[in-house]
Amino acid sequence: MSTPDTPRFPRGLYGVTPDWADTDRLLAAIELAHAGGMTALQWRRKHGAPAGLRVQAQAVRDLCLRLGLALIINDDWRLAADLDADGAHLGLEDGSIAQARLALGAGKLIGCSCYDRPELAARRLREGADYIAFGAMYPSSVKPDAVRATLDHVRDGRRLAEGRAADGPAGEIRHPRAAVVAIGGITPGNAAPVIRAGADSIAVISALFEADDIRAAAQRCTALFDAAPP
Template identity: 45%
Template sequence: MPLHPLYAIADTATLAERLLPAVEAALRGGVRWLQYRDKSTDHPRRHREAAALRTLCQDHGANLIINDDPDLALAVQADGVHLGQTDGDPARARQRLGSGAIIGVTCHDSLALAQQARHAGASYVAFGRFFPSRTKPDAPPATLDLLNRARTTVGLPIVAIGGITLKSGAPLLEAGADWLAVSHDLFSAPDIEHRARAYQTLPRCREENRL
C-alpha cells in the first residue's frame, strides 16, 4: 500500500477553536504528514497547540512539521520545520534541530531555489502555487512541467501546494509530486476523515514516497 499522499496544513487562521478535533479527524483518515501553520504572535497559545498536535501525531504515527519556527519545533519535539524563502537558513535549522529532523523549503516555481535548498540540507522541497490559493494568494504560479523537471534534477521528495483539491490533485501526483499540501479542501469538508481517505485513492507515479 502506498503511503498517504496528503500533506495536511492546519492553518489556525481558518481552523481557530476547531484545530484539534479537525486534525484528529484528518489523522483518523490516514494523514501522516501534518504542518502546523500559525502566523500570530501569541507564543503561549502556539506552544500549547503545537504540543497538543505533537501528542495527536504520535498517537497516529504521523509526522508533525512546524511552519517557519525552528525554535517552536525544538520546544515541542516536532519532527521538523517548513521554511519559506524569508524564514531562515535551512542549514541553520538543520544545525539547530539535528541530523534526523525533517527540513522542508518553499521553492515557489524555481528549480534553482530547489537546488539551493538541497545543498543547504533540505529534506524535501515544495513547489507552488499550482492553483489559486487562499493561504498563498500572491505566490507565483507553477506548472506540471516544473514537477517533471524537478523529478529528474532535484533529487529530493516533492510537495505540491496551492489551491489543490481532490479533483485537481491527480495530475500533480502523476507529474511527480510525492505529496499534496492541502488545507482548505480538507478542513472545510463536511466529513474531514472521509475527505482524507478519499485522497488515498488518487493515482500515483510510484508506489512509495522517497523520504
C-alpha cells in the same frame, strides 16, 4: 528497503492546518484526516498571541505522537526544536537549512518553499533539504497573491531530487532521496495531474480541513496515491 526513488518525507497527503484558534476543533479535525490516510501534518499559524500559539502547538505535538503522525512546524525551526517535532518548513525568510539542521539534528525533516523556482530547489537540495515544495499549483484562497507553479516545475523538481540522490555530496549516494511536495489550491478533484507529474506529497489546507467530511476528503486524496505509481 530504500531505493534511489524512495523519498525521505512520507508519501501521500500532507495536511496543513488552517489558522484556527479553537484547539479542540483542530485536534478533532487532525484525527479525522489521519483516519482518512493523512501521512504528515504541518502546523501553520500566522495569527495569535505567542503563548497561546505555543500551547496549541504542544497539543498538536502530543496528538501527533499518539497517532504516529509526522509533524512539521511551519516557519519556526526554534519552536520545532523545542517541541521535538519531526521537522520544520522554511520559507525564504525563515533562516538557513544549516541553522535549522544544527538545532533540530540530523534525523529531523527540513522542507523548503521553492515557489516556481527550480534553481532555488536545486540550491536547497545541495544544502540538504528533505523536501522541496512548489506552488501555488492552482488559485489559492489562503494565499490569493501567491506565485503560480506549473506541472513542469514539479517534473523539474522530481528530476532534481532523483539526480541529487544519485549524485550526493562528494559523489555520495543518498538513500532515500529528497521528496517533492506540491501546494496551493489542491483538492481531491485536481490533484491527480500533480501526482502524475511527480509530486510525492500534496499539501492541502482548505480542501481538507474545511471539507464537510474531513475523513472522506482525506480518503479521496489518499486513493489518488494508491492509484499512481511511486
